[in-house]
Amino acid sequence: MNINATLIGQAIWFALFIWITMKFVWPPLQKAMADRQIQIADGLAAAERGKHEQELAAKRSADALREAKEKSSELVAQAEKRAQQIVEDAKGTAKVEADKIVVGAKAEIDQEVERAKQQLRERVAELAVAGAEKILRKEINASAHADMLVALKQDL
């Protein structure tokens, strides 16, 4: 074990390497590591935020879905009601129309009957007169007995 000038050389090497580490190795690495730490912390925070956001969105979408369901069932119920009403209305209208038609038809029938009666009446008078003419020939004058014929006509 002999101590000699190698000691000085080694001290110089040592000092050089300390300087290199101090100047070129440690500061950039320290900075990179610190920056990465910040990035990771930010990333984690962002992930947490995203998760929260997603939870909120899920909640919102569930709400929207429920609302839509409610609305749609309401709409369906309304539509059903409306359809029923339309059917009812149609039924009512049809009945009214039918009644009208029936009434019209009845009136027409009555009119026809009346007209037939009228015609019959006319014809009866003629027939009666014709018959009477055949029976009576000369004795009976149509114009002389008009009053009687009219009275007869009225009785029919």
Next chain:
Amino acid sequence: MSAEGGTTGYIQHHLTNLAVCADGAKVDGVCTGFWTFHLDTLLVSGLLGLVVFGFMALMASKATAGVPSGGQNFVEMVVGLVDQQVRDTFHGKSALVTPLAITIFVWVFVMNAMDLIPVDFLPTALQAATGNHDLPFKFVPTTDPNLTFAMSLTVFFISIFMGLKVKGFGHFMHEVFAVPFGLKLAPVNLLFRIVEEIARPISLSLRLFGNMYAGEMVFILIALIGIYQLPLALPWALFHILIITLQAFVFMMLTIVYMSMAAESH
């Protein structure tokens, strides 16, 4: 087994540094004076340091806060491990302590790791390359006390400097003379302080040196077995991985502790 002289010569050869000095300082062709340089220690430690710290600086220069590349991730992992130790132990504010700890851990680790290369592998290759079959070359720089002392002394001076800077000269001197027994026993306090301060770099460097030197020695002894060394060398190498990491960690950890003791009031 390249050197002549049998077992002792082999071991001796493996424990000799490649030394250079002025011709006038040589005694029987061996450098003895202070102005001797261990070329192997200087070269291996320097090249290893340039490679690993160059790599780390390259990775750091390309570092992004986004998804890290494999290399960046690895460097960040090592640096993060050291930084965690610094945070746990050193509570002051200093731009120096973490880089110092990173440098020590990484550098000592790679230098210790040279021990895992079989003992004859690189020296033999180098001897074949240079044609000099007696060329001594120690490939584990941490088995050279010059290196460990250089590191521990640097740490020692940095800790003194840090104590002066953080506490100020007055407070520092007060601590030297008044702790732990109060001003009345100032000489005793000073003596205690000196012993403490001297013991630190010595224990720090000798711990690393002793562990690596002993480990290297066991590898050399195992290598003496010859062709059947693998069943022994492998378990020892596996066990040595633990020592390599542990010694690098201990050196780093104690440095952080010394820095924190220097920066904090007792």
